[in-house]
Amino acid sequence: MVEGESQPRKDAQPAAQERSAAGLGGYSARILVAEEEALEAYRSACQGAVFAPPQSPLWARAWLRGQGRNGLIALIQRRGAPALALALEVVAIGPLRIARFAGGRHANGNFPAVNPNAFADGADQAAAVRALIGALQSGRPEIDMLAFERQREAFQQCANPLLAFPHSASPNLSLAVDLSEGFDKLLRDKRRRRRRQLRQMEAAGGYRRLTAASKEEVEEVLELLFAWKSVRLNRMGVHDIFGSDQVRASFRRLFVSALEEPQPSFFLHALEVGGKIRAITCSSRTAESIICEISTFCEDELAYASPGDFLFYENIAEAAAEGLAFYDFGVGDELYKRLWCDVETRHADVFIGLTPLGRAAAQANFAVAGVKRAIKQNPTLAKLARRARQMSAKSQAQEN
Template sequence: MAEIAAPEQAIFPTEGTAVEAIGWSARVLPADEAGLKAYEAFCEGACWAPPQSPLWAKAWLYDADENGVIALLFRDGAPAMALALEVVRKGFVRVARFAGGSHANGNFPALHPSAGPERGDPSAVRSLLQGVRAARPDIDMLALERQMESLGNHPNPLLTLPHTQSPNLALAADLTGGFDRLLSRSSKDRRRKKYRSQLRKFEAAGGYRRFEASSAAEVDNLLDLFFRFKGERLKRMGVADTFASPHVRESFRRLFRAALDTQPSPFALHALEVGGKIRAITGSSRSGDRIICEFGAFAEDELTKVAPGDFLSYQNIAEACAEGVALYDFGVGDEPYKRAWCDIEIRHADVFVGLTRRGRALAMTSFAKTAAKRMVKQNPTLARIARRARQVLGRG
């Protein structure tokens, strides 16, 4: 990875609040046009998880201004680490979190390995926190949730901060060795038999095609359908629709439209069309030799029993294997259809740091709530009761 060696002032705007420490300097900017350009420049040569990529930051922090924060950390003037955060209200408390909120999973900061802070060195992250506190004294707490412990060979420097295990684990499939090897670990003959049966039924229904959105019009159409499929299913389950807000929907539109101009595309929409109708949709991101399925949904119609969502996953994973991808990550959430493919459990970490008195109280509460959620989710009986209660309350 190329290192940016020029002094920070030559690349990044001088506006914003800077905090100096021995070897470290932090610059904190609003997420306006200049701040987002600074973040994009900072990320040249860095590694990051998809939810901290420049494309994601621009999509989610568009028009955020003071409701967004770009925090840049330098080591002896060279870019070291950066965060793109959104600021939200929780009652009387302001919280800064990864841009995208609950839609940002498997998080990892933008990091320059050649200059980035070591995991065991808290002084770097402390300088970054001091910069945020000085620039934005109105922010009470940082809630940096669902973080990966490492990215490639690089440990996550943010985990020098107080953290705990996230309530939800993520599931992934090891693709090394190819598709046949993957199938052999999960009832190869039964899965191929099911796939052939699906093929016959889809051909009888008018034929099928799998395709990737390649224009803004296709992006909009697939997202419109996804939001409808997902919303209808969640409503029937009595679960709140996290994709319902206009901000979330527009952010995903900006993201997948912008990704069309980048090759290979870091974010992609795939669809399964059967008999001239879209029956299943997935949205994915790519990070190095890893593909992450960010979301998926399917139409509930006469072909639902044929499992179009499972068929689309089969083809997505087969394509990933053909491309030499090492890991197919189904993201956060433990579901039977994921278990059918996956042999890897990924534990994420949640960081809660209070920056004010109110923030410290909220951080303590957040740690307690996270521990309670984790206990419930790890106990099948409690998880079943909680799921049923959520459905009853949702219908009410």
């Protein structure tokens, strides 16, 4: 299926700057087009709230800027006080209009902006979600389905209200390194490899780890990342999710804007060897962890020395020195992550149909997610799926 900009259907009502609906249990919801006033309202709602990096005000502004009516801010209150807030984008996939977390497939480890006080007395979390659904059905009837994927069950000791609705385990695991016992314990079986890599880096001209600290440096590092990802994903037979101008512009806005923060919540590291950048990580920060959102490396004459793994070592060492509890490799079960990780987390998916078409699609999405999960948990099936993608990519390349 191909994603595209959502266009109004014939049955859609005219766009409104703001839609609201009253809910049960003292909840009310407003749906705002993600223009400046709405983004400021979202920033205000996030003050004192718990939220994961992909639902932060900085992320919302980076991804929803210029989206027009396809960018939404949902504000749910309980008895007049902020309870829950979400930054959403509306996309068209075939005949469906789907509202999902801003950033789409780039948003991982999701957790909406939740005010813990709003639910401290055991309030009905499902009622908050029903108020959201009611406001969307009233104000944006063209939206068929809500797709809230790759969600954390809890974050900073706060439960996820969206999981009060039926949900299933996401197909992909999330992997992390437990730093609670210090960095030295992690090195017990890695010191020999580290010494070998150091010799290789020195022989290639020496190394240094860089942090992109200016707009120009951010753009330089991201251009390399986009180019390397394009080559690798196309060879694997996987759609290049970094290929669109909108995605690239959003990432540029995100990392450039973060430079203005006293301690950037999103940042770029690069490993330079012999005067050339060889590996890159794009990361976010929480109160207890660093999350590697994206990583890549240059497939050149030094690739044999694993510059990506070398950069992970530097990043993890820094996180441990800061006293953080985890270095999070994010979603995806890969061998290079397994070399470090000892913590597995299974995220959750929620699909809620808002129209007859959307309800059918929600059931289909739950079924497809189950099939993907079964394949990924079976090494033989997973290997066959990867081989099929690679053969398809090779065949397409030959045809072109």
